[in-house]
Amino acid sequence: MEHTEHTVTAQAPQSVVWEVLTDIENYPNLFDATKSARVVERGDRHEIVRLEVDVSGQVQAWTTRRDLDPDLCVVAYRQLELAPIVAHMSGEWRALPCGPDRTQVVLTHDFAAKQEGADGKVAGQFTHAEAHEMLAGAVERNSTSHLQAVREEAERRAAQAKKSA
Amino acid sequence: MEHTEHTVTAQAPQSVVWEVLTDIENYPNLFDATKSARVVERGDRHEIVRLEVDVSGQVQAWTTRRDLDPDLCVVAYRQLELAPIVAHMSGEWRALPCGPDRTQVVLTHDFAAKQEGADGKVAGQFTHAEAHEMLAGAVERNSTSHLQAVREEAERRAAQAKKSA
Numbered sequence: 543m544e545h546t547e548h549t550v551t552a553q554a555p556q557s558v559v560w561e562v563l564t565d566i567e568n569y570p571n572l573f574d575a576t577k578s579a580r581v582v583e584r585g586d587r588h589e590i591v592r593l594e595v596d597v598s599g600q601v602q603a604w605t606t607r608r609d610l611d612p613d614l615c616v617v618a619y620r621q622l623e624l625a626p627i628v629a630h631m632s633g634e635w636r637a638l639p640c641g642p643d644r645t646q647v648v649l650t651h652d653f654a655a656k657q658e659g660a661d662g663k664v665a666g667q668f669t670h671a672e673a674h675e676m677l678a679g680a681v682e683r684n685s686t687s688h689l690q691a692v693r694e695e696a697e698r699r700a701a702q703a704k705k706s707a
Numbered sequence: 708m709e710h711t712e713h714t715v716t717a718q719a720p721q722s723v724v725w726e727v728l729t730d731i732e733n734y735p736n737l738f739d740a741t742k743s744a745r746v747v748e749r750g751d752r753h754e755i756v757r758l759e760v761d762v763s764g765q766v767q768a769w770t771t772r773r774d775l776d777p778d779l780c781v782v783a784y785r786q787l788e789l790a791p792i793v794a795h796m797s798g799e800w801r802a803l804p805c806g807p808d809r810t811q812v813v814l815t816h817d818f819a820a821k822q823e824g825a826d827g828k829v830a831g832q833f834t835h836a837e838a839h840e841m842l843a844g845a846v847e848r849n850s851t852s853h854l855q856a857v858r859e860e861a862e863r864r865a866a867q868a869k870k871s872a
Contacts, residue, residue, distance in 0.1 A: 549714040549813060614806055638803040638811055641779055646803055648714060648811055 543630060544678065548685035549648045551640070552693040554700035559637040559645040560615045562696045566591055566608070572691045575684070577601055587611070590622070597625065597680070626665040627673040629654040643700070647692055651681045708795060709843065713850035714813045716805070717858040719865035724802040724810040725780045727861045731756055731773070737856045740849070742766055752776070755787070762790065762845070791830040792838040794819040808865070812857055816846045 552559055562572075566589065569579045575596040583590040587610050594603045605623040610616075620632040636648040655673035656664045664673040717724055727737075731754065734744045740761040748755040752775050759768045770788040775781075785797040801813040820838035821829045829838040 547714050547716060549712050549811075551712060551815070616805065636805055636811065638805055640781065640801055640803055646714075646801065646811060646813055650716070 543652055543654045544674075545650070545652050546681055546685065547648060547650045548689055549646060550689040550693050552645045552647050552696045552700075553643060554645055554693075554696035555643055556615055556637050556639040556645045558700045558703070559647055559692065559696045560612070562692055562699065563615075563617055563635050563637060563647075564610060569593075572695055573688055602626070627655055627668065627677060629656045645696070647689055647696075649685050649689055651685065653677055653681060708817055708819045709839075710815065710817050711846055711850065712813060712815045713854055714811060715854040715858050717810045717812050717861045717865075718808060719810055719858075719861035720808055721780055721802050721804040721810045723865045723868070724812055724857065724861045725777070727857055727864065728780075728782055728800050728802060728812075729775060733860075734758075737860055738853055767791070792820055792833065792842060794821045810861070812854055812861075814850050814854055816850065818842055818846060 562568075566579050566581065570576045577594040577596060578592075579594075580592045581589050582592050582605070589608050589610070591606050591608060592603065593606060594601055602625050604621050604625050607620050607622050609618045611618070615637040617635040618632070619635070621628065621630075624631065631651070631653045633649065633651040633653075636646075636650075638646040638648065640646050655670060655677045658664055658670050659666075664670055668676070727733075731744050731746065735741045742759040742761060743757075744759075745757045746754050747757050747770070754773050754775070756771050756773060757768065758771060759766055767790050769786050769790050772785050772787050774783045776783070780802040782800040783797070784800070786793065786795075789796065796816070796818045798814065798816040798818075801811075801815075803811040803813065805811050820835060820842045823829055823835050824831075829835060833841070
């Protein structure tokens, strides 16, 4: 299992970043690759979401469970139904205050690619090393772009709130 | 100016990470490349430190000002006297709590390499692009290794405190 952490500073209050992170139905507007996000179950502190995501030009679908901790402002996510080359995918979104108008946005991933099947391949196509490489590359690219998108949206909302105050 | 942020999670209370970050005289024990750290001025919330650091096999010295914010647990550092290829180097160490026993340790850098001098070179040797590349590479490597060292030391101290409690 590989563990990665990426981060960015948003010039926005923690509450605004939290609002952006928990507004999952808005993810298709934030993240280019996310084509749709449909909540299929919502509890007091969790939600199960069906996502359609463009993975290198091919739309794939999977289901994610998100456990929300509004006290810490942490969303722990875990893919329930996995993309074809993925053996495990989970992690956390964290919005940690660093002063009243500044928030450290953190995105962590714990992931593993599938082992080769009976045909000696992952998803009929790749070696385990190739599948791992693809997955690690996607995690790296998505972490950077997703954090950037969350930062921009939080800063936009914070500026708007200031204007209308 | 380039801005980077790196982060790691320490399984240790914020206070323990803060203790590690502010114990600058211990940095030579934490960071392999840091040969010596001597405080030349210490105020209530700042310190000026003379560092000797092994940069790719060559020991270089510079002076850093560190402004300490114990409320936010942020150390803002800024090189006063610069290494040969560096035009600007500053950033922050942050220890942000994510629960009572978990701390997000963040290290940011804002940096720029020197422009070419009258001889068309940086430090008599490099183009600006080469100097930038070297500096960006050093920031990347040091960020990862320094965060790892701080995490290990904080977790060691936290485990020791638990044992003797």
